Amino acid sequence: MKLNPQTALIHAPRKAPQYINTIQAPLFRASTIIFENTDALFNRHWTDDYDYSYGTHGTPTTYTLADSIAQIEGGKYCLLTPSGLSAINLVNSCFLNHGDEVWVADNIYGPNMEHLRNLEKRYGITVKVYNPIDVASFQPSEHAKLIWLEAAGSVTLEFPDLINFVKKAKAHNVLTALDNTWGAGLAFNAFDFSAEHLAVDISAHALTKYPSGGGDILMGSVVTHHKSLHQQLLRMHAIQGIAISGDDAAQVQRSLASMQIRYQHQSQSALKILNWLKTQDAFAQVLHPADPDNISHDFWKQTCLTEQSAGLVSVIFKATYDLAAIRQFCDHLKLFKLGFSWGGPVSLAMLYNLNEMRHTEQAHLKPGLLVRFCIGLEDADDLIQDIKNALEAI
Numbered sequence: 001m002k003l004n005p006q007t008a009l010i011h012a013p014r015k016a017p018q019y020i021n022t023i024q025a026p027l028f029r030a031s032t033i034i035f036e037n038t039d040a041l042f043n044r045h046w047t048d049d050y051d052y053s054y055g056t057h058g059t060p061t062t063y064t065l066a067d068s069i070a071q072i073e074g075g076k077y078c079l080l081t082p083s084g085l086s087a088i089n090l091v092n093s094c095f096l097n098h099g100d101e102v103w104v105a106d107n108i109y110g111p112n113m114e115h116l117r118n119l120e121k122r123y124g125i126t127v128k129v130y131n132p133i134d135v136a137s138f139q140p141s142e143h144a145k146l147i148w149l150e151a152a153g154s155v156t157l158e159f160p161d162l163i164n165f166v167k168k169a170k171a172h173n174v175l176t177a178l179d180n181t182w183g184a185g186l187a188f189n190a191f192d193f194s195a196e197h198l199a200v201d202i203s204a205h206a207l208t209k210y211p212s213g214g215g216d217i218l219m220g221s222v223v224t225h226h227k228s229l230h231q232q233l234l235r236m237h238a239i240q241g242i243a244i245s246g247d248d249a250a251q252v253q254r255s256l257a258s259m260q261i262r263y264q265h266q267s268q269s270a271l272k273i274l275n276w277l278k279t280q281d282a283f284a285q286v287l288h289p290a291d292p293d294n295i296s297h298d299f300w301k302q303t304c305l306t307e308q309s310a311g312l313v314s315v316i317f318k319a320t321y322d323l324a325a326i327r328q329f330c331d332h333l334k335l336f337k338l339g340f341s342w343g344g345p346v347s348l349a350m351l352y353n354l355n356e357m358r359h360t361e362q363a364h365l366k367p368g369l370l371v372r373f374c375i376g377l378e379d380a381d382d383l384i385q386d387i388k389n390a391l392e393a394i
């Protein structure tokens with residue numbers, strides 16, 4: 001059929017082949033997915049991830065990434081979301097109902113706490129805070145529905161007593177959700193992390209960090225190994241419309257090949273920097289779970305593979321350094337950039353006031369101003385020199 005120019009601009013003469021063999025999986029961009037005929041339309045099953053019906057449910061590109069993430073984390077099913085926070089919110093909105101009690105660690109990722117406080121105010125959910133290194137502080141009532149675990153926790157990096165928290169939660173029929181961003185599926189297997197093969201029910205992961213690896217893509221995932229949990233999440237995911245772009249999925253898939261090498265490099269650099277930071281007079285405390293002096297070291301050791309401890313290390317400055325001095329320190333850093341997030345090639349620093357962040361008594365933490373370093377892929381000695389120069393400047 002001879003086409004007029006406007007139609008020819010839309011209907012290209014060459015069709016992409018059904019299959020050619022390439023290193024990276026082909027990229028599908030889709031809102032609309034074309035049905036072969038009405039039979040295919042009427043027999044579609046959008047809940048089946050090998051049945052393609054509309055872009056929000058998934059394409060071969062997004063399902064390829066979802067399967068890879070499920071495999072890395074040791075789970076069976078995975079949903080992808082537009083950010084790590086939306087993955088967390090998917091879990092909260094899927095499982096929490098009016099009257100339910102949810103437990104969060106005091107060192108939980110801050111926006112998760114904010115989301116839950118928002119639900120508490122508006123929907124009659126009760127938020128309870130526990131101490132991540134004291135399982136006795138977790139006292140579920142008969143209304144307890146969900147506990148969030150984070151290993152290691154945000155900013156102060158305590159590694160929780162994962163084994164006993166999960167055992168206690170299971171004994172009380174409480175769903176266990178882990179923010180698995182720090183471990184990334186590499187430091188430990190969230191679905192088989194003890195000699196007794198303990199597993200969390202749900203793992204939420206900010207793929208923005210290590211899987212993306214570039215500091216330039218936002219994405220999250222929710223992995224389970226229970227079909228029934230996955231089906232509930234899948235339906236909530238669909239009605240919330242929290243789909244991801246095929247381009248972003250292809251970029252993250254491409255970065256997965258180097259993730260373990262990057263993670264190991266950043267873990268090793270962080271350990272080297274940790275040991276140097278511990279020799280410095282300016283700091284009241286250096287926080288890293290692989291440090292034998294750390295209060296949560298034994299919990300880290302019993303769960304994680306050695307040498308796999310992410311690229312985060314925090315310092316609490318001695319009280320003699322006031323906010324002005326610490327701001328000056330941050331402003332003098334050259335290789336470390338001031339910014340949120342982690343897992344990318346560029347090292348980052350972020351300033352926090354611990355006194356404003358914790359809800360319960362944290363006897364193991366010195367009060368005060370904290371700087372979290374996120375170690376990138378630069379040479380560790382250069383990063384040490386950068387911190388040294390900034391310390392000398394104040």
Ligand SMILES: Cc1ncc(COP(=O)(O)O)c(C=O)c1O
Pocket residue numbers: 083084085086109154179181182205206207208218219220340341342
């Ligand atoms: C532990 C943790 N979980 C989740 C998130 C949320 O990820 P995103 O920035 O993709 O929303 C972050 C982001 O900093 C994080 O640090």
